[in-house]
Amino acid sequence: MFANRTNWNLKQNEIADRLQALKALGTPVFDLSESNPTECRFEYLNETILDPLNMVANLKYAPDPKGMLGTRKIVEDYYRQNGIFVDSSQIFLTSSSSEAYSFLFRLLANPGDNILVPRPSYPLFHFLADLNDVELKTYPLIYDHDWHIGTEHLISSCNEKTKAIILVNPNNPTGSFLKAKELEKIVEFAESSLIALISDEVFFDYPFNANCERVSLAKIKTTPTFTLNGISKAFGLPQMKLGWIVANGPRSFLNMASERLEMILDTYLPVSTPVQNCMKTWVAQREIIQKEILARTNKNRLFLHSLLSKPHPASLLNSEGGWYAILKVPKIKTENEWVLTFLEEDHVYVHPGFFFDFEAEAYIVVSLLPIPEVFEEGMKRILKRISETAKH
Ligand SMILES: Cc1ncc(COP(=O)(O)O)c(C=O)c1O
Known part of the structure; x- marks a missing residue:
């Protein structure tokens, strides 16, 4: 009945399954994939937008x-x-x-x-x-x-x-x-x-x-x-x-x-x-919200830099702008395994590199938009997990 162009594999992947299961149990998850600005507690000028x-x-x-x-x-x-x-x-x-x-x-x-x-x-x-x-x-x-x-x-x-x-x-x-x-x-x-x-x-x-x-x-x-x-x-x-x-x-x-x-x-x-x-x-609120978003992305990025200023098995890739950061992680696990480990052991959700079609493993991608409390705790947990796993 359907056109071939819609013959996608629509089965939810393992990562989405586990995330859904955690949420169903009411487990708080540090969502470092969040890139919807309306969910990241920016101070929008509500009246200017709604009036x-x-x-x-x-x-x-x-x-x-x-x-x-x-x-x-x-x-x-x-x-x-x-x-x-x-x-x-x-x-x-x-x-x-x-x-x-x-x-x-x-x-x-x-x-x-x-x-x-x-x-x-x-x-x-x-x-x-x-x-x-x-x-x-x-x-x-x-x-x-x-x-x-x-x-x-x-x-x-x-x-x-x-x-x-x-x-x-x-x-x-x-x-x-x-x-x-x-x-x-x-x-x-x-x-x-x-x-x-x-x-x-x-x-x-x-x-x-x-x-x-x-x-x-x-x-x-x-x-x-x-x-x-x-x-x-x-x-x-x-x-x-x-x-x-x-x-x-x-x-x-x-x-x-x-x-x-x-x-x-x-x-x-x-x-x-x-x-x-x-x-x-x-248009009058464009610069205001942009400044707020830029301050957030820079703050979260600087925090990542500070965490990784000491030797660590993960490294941050250089980038010039946008709302994301990429971490190169040790290949001792696949990207899928890393993301599932972070989710299950640390309750932190990040994107695997393959989601963006990286040519090689192993990378993870995090959004720089989440509020600093969430971003910092989430990052600390996964960087700790990576260094402990790499030691064994
Ligand atoms: C590179 C890029 N282009 C376009 C879009 C979609 O933008 P829009 O909301 O205007 O469709 C996104 C959304 O994340 C994006 O990352």
Whole structure:
């Protein structure tokens, strides 16, 4: 009865089973996978967020496939503040960046075409690819005290069926920003091979150090580019569901892409009117919540550094931004075994590296968003567990 594209293995994995069992027993679990900002006790300006929902303008429906002009102007402003000049006509609103990916895959690829994604990276790509009948190919992110894009590998992985290269900037979970030199090479290749570039910049506003080298794809005009972002991370408001695509490139490409993208969006009209109206007010709280989130991620990261400043069998990988940290753990257990041990023995929940498709074992990934009491206790427990296990 069902389409093959939904033939996923839907059986809950062992880790999720054990977590569910612990919760059912009422056992408190230190959840170091928590990356939902609304669950991490940030001080949201509740009235600023809620008041504009009660506007009379929210009762009127005047759909524009690209999204309301006033809201697109706010997005245009967001880029201008970063020295990037795009016009509101290049901006397309969606209900999330995940949805934006789907629309772009529909715009660019026929069934059987392929799209390149970084490895390790965000686990949702596999589902997005299946749902849109495209194949995924990967290119490596290489770690040698810093993360680099394997550009040679990226280039050699493309073939005549490659329709887009995805850059996650900064990448989840490696927290590595795209560098100007890497971008230059990739743009030159994309331009010569007619492959579109898609840059996912949902964590762009979260560098650990404000001076770190960051470059947004939104300003690239020499080749077709699509830059994704949204309020789920940039405003800490995932429940409100608003994302956007900035299309850029040569004028003739932009005209054709815009017409087609507009038709896709017109078919769904995915963004709610109240959310678009609220953006005028919500934009005022962006910097406040970003500062709070950045203070939290930096505090938790510094704590991790301090715990690991003495010799320890686990080590923290360098990263430049985002909401995650990666720990390399001894290979005396598999990632699955480590995560199950932390869960059962220490009541701490973390993600295994394989969840993000790391090429080798053994890594664990933790979110830097949890409140410090939870983060610090959880980290102390698992680092103690690792050093004790490594001694035996
Ligand atoms: C790299 C990356 N892109 C996109 C998303 C999804 O963003 P949105 O909530 O706008 O769909 C996530 C969510 O964690 C993410 O990690």
